[in-house]
Amino acid sequence: MADADKEIIIIGGGPVGCVAALALEREGFYPIILEAQSRNDLAPEGRTLALSWNSYLILNQLECWPKELETYPIQKIDISDKGNFGSASVRAEEIQVPSLGFAVRFRDLLDVLRSKVDASSVRINYDSTATSIQRLSDGVKVSVQSNGQSQQHDVRLVIMADGGRSLDIAGLSLKKTIDRDHDAIVGLVTASAQPTDIAYERFTSSGPIALLPRGNKYSFVWSVPRNSSEKLLHLSDDAFLKEFQTTFGRRCGQFQHVEARMSYPLSTRIAEQPRVGGIISIGNASQALHPVAAQGLNLGLRDAWELGQFCAETSPELLPTSSFTKNFIKKRRVDRFTTTTLSTALDHLFSNKLFGLSGPLGLGLLGLDIISPLKKRIFRKFIFGARG
Numbered sequence: 001m002a003d004a005d006k007e008i009i010i011i012g013g014g015p016v017g018c019v020a021a022l023a024l025e026r027e028g029f030y031p032i033i034l035e036a037q038s039r040n041d042l043a044p045e046g047r048t049l050a051l052s053w054n055s056y057l058i059l060n061q062l063e064c065w066p067k068e069l070e071t072y073p074i075q076k077i078d079i080s081d082k083g084n085f086g087s088a089s090v091r092a093e094e095i096q097v098p099s100l101g102f103a104v105r106f107r108d109l110l111d112v113l114r115s116k117v118d119a120s121s122v123r124i125n126y127d128s129t130a131t132s133i134q135r136l137s138d139g140v141k142v143s144v145q146s147n148g149q150s151q152q153h154d155v156r157l158v159i160m161a162d163g164g165r166s167l168d169i170a171g172l173s174l175k176k177t178i179d180r181d182h183d184a185i186v187g188l189v190t191a192s193a194q195p196t197d198i199a200y201e202r203f204t205s206s207g208p209i210a211l212l213p214r215g216n217k218y219s220f221v222w223s224v225p226r227n228s229s230e231k232l233l234h235l236s237d238d239a240f241l242k243e244f245q246t247t248f249g250r251r252c253g254q255f256q257h258v259e260a261r262m263s264y265p266l267s268t269r270i271a272e273q274p275r276v277g278g279i280i281s282i283g284n285a286s287q288a289l290h291p292v293a294a295q296g297l298n299l300g301l302r303d304a305w306e307l308g309q310f311c312a313e314t315s316p317e318l319l320p321t322s323s324f325t326k327n328f329i330k331k332r333r334v335d336r337f338t339t340t341t342l343s344t345a346l347d348h349l350f351s352n353k354l355f356g357l358s359g360p361l362g363l364g365l366l367g368l369d370i371i372s373p374l375k376k377r378i379f380r381k382f383i384f385g386a387r388g
């Protein structure tokens with residue numbers, strides 16, 4: 001039977017919410033996940049994640065990296081600015097890690113995490129939405145609509161991990177939004193050059209393109225101006241491949257087939273942090289980053305892991321206090337600020353080739369490739385966060 005003093009509500013059953021729940025259960029807490037979607041809802045086939053080596057370590061600690069999870073190691077990242085001479089590359093051995101990370105299908109990772117949750121003492125309620133949060137003297141009362149039924153939970157702590165969809169019921173709002181009027185087109189392509197263990201980050205005049213190895217295919221994320229994304233989405237496969245080839249170039253040979261195309265709006269969103277006790281926001285509910293450096297989920301997993309450890313160091317009766325909330329925000333501040341700043345700077349510099357910056361940017365990439373200590377320092381920050 002669960003100890004009521006150690007019950008915690010997590011709003012959102014995606015990867016960050018599941019990792020937070022498993023990290024908390026590991027420390028003796030009794031998390032309850034509220035997930036708005038059905039258990040059988042499937043993520044898009046083309047959605048692929050770039051998990052850092054540090055994220056692998058977190059998932060492995062939670063025994064969420066089974067042998068049957070299909071993953072594709074990334075040993076090298078090739079970075080280039082199309083049309084300019086500057087380029088850089090980084091290899092795992094330069095950063096002193098066994099691998100820079102892994103490409104993983106989002107659907108596969110989520111299934112592994114939810115199966116692990118199902119086999120644990122964590123409760124996960126699907127088709128469930130939090131409708132209100134009320135602060136109490138010794139905790140939080142959460143009102144829930146679950147499968148058409150109204151419920152209430154009195155818990156010590158509420159963790160917002162649903163990408164920010166429930167910020168309003170916590171009395172929070174977005175503090176800052178950076179929207180450069182770009183959409184991401186994602187999907188899968190095959191090319192004449194078979195994928196290996198190399199990921200590509202290609203900066204172009206329309207926006208960055210990322211290619212991740214996924215078996216005999218590449219998963220791609222292409223940032224395009226919002227006023228052209230619909231047109232590109234509705235092109236025939238051959239016409240789309242022609243546009244994609246022209247924009248990316250021939251670094252991976254001839255692109256031959258495309259599938260699973262879809263799009264979503266790109267922006268960086270920074271939410272207000274809770275000022276009262278009993279509420280913590282993590283992952284995209286706290287900061288949703290542009291995917292240019294593939295840092296959003298990795299930062300969210302660090303949020304979730306460190307929250308589990310921080311709760312373990314705190315007496316349950318102190319979880320609802322404002323001092324607990326403030327101290328956790330302080331603990332995560334440097335990592336969140338550093339990662340958000342680096343991601344936003346990359347987006348700003350390479351998505352807006354204005355005012356004659358292309359030459360200096362090329363020199364910057366060349367300098368990054370030549371100055372090994374600088375490269376190591378920057379990429380360890382991307383992999384491990386502030387402690388890198």
